[in-house]
Amino acid sequence: MSINTEDFKKKIIYRSTYRGTKEMDTLLSSFTNKYINTLDKNELIFLSDLLNIDDANLFKFNQGYKMVITIKKNKVTELFKNFIFKND
Numbered sequence: 715m716s717i718n719t720e721d722f723k724k725k726i727i728y729r730s731t732y733r734g735t736k737e738m739d740t741l742l743s744s745f746t747n748k749y750i751n752t753l754d755k756n757e758l759i760f761l762s763d764l765l766n767i768d769d770a771n772l773f774k775f776n777q778g779y780k781m782v783i784t785i786k787k788n789k790v791t792e793l794f795k796n797f798i799f800k801n802d
Contacts (some may be wrong), residue, residue: 760790
C-alpha cells in the first residue's frame with residue numbers, strides 16, 4: 715500500500731493540533747509545524763507513532779521528567795525531546 719505523503723502530513727498536523735489539552739495542542743503543533751517538511755517518509759511514521767503516546771508522558775518526555783513508559787529513540791523523538799516552545 716502506497717502512502718500519499720501530503721495526505722499523511724495533513725493527518726499528522728491535525729492530530730498534533732487537536733490533542734485535548736490546550737498546552738499539548740500548542741507544544742505538539744508548534745513542533746510538528748517546525749519539522750514536518752524536513753522529515754522523510756520513515757520519520758513521518760516515527761512522528762505519527764509519537765503522537766500515539768498520551769499527553770502526560772509526552773510532556774514528561776519533553777521536559778526531561780521520569781516516565782513509566784519507554785519511548786523509542788529515533789531522530790524524531792530526539793528532536794522532540796530537545797524542542798523548546800517559544801511563544802513569539
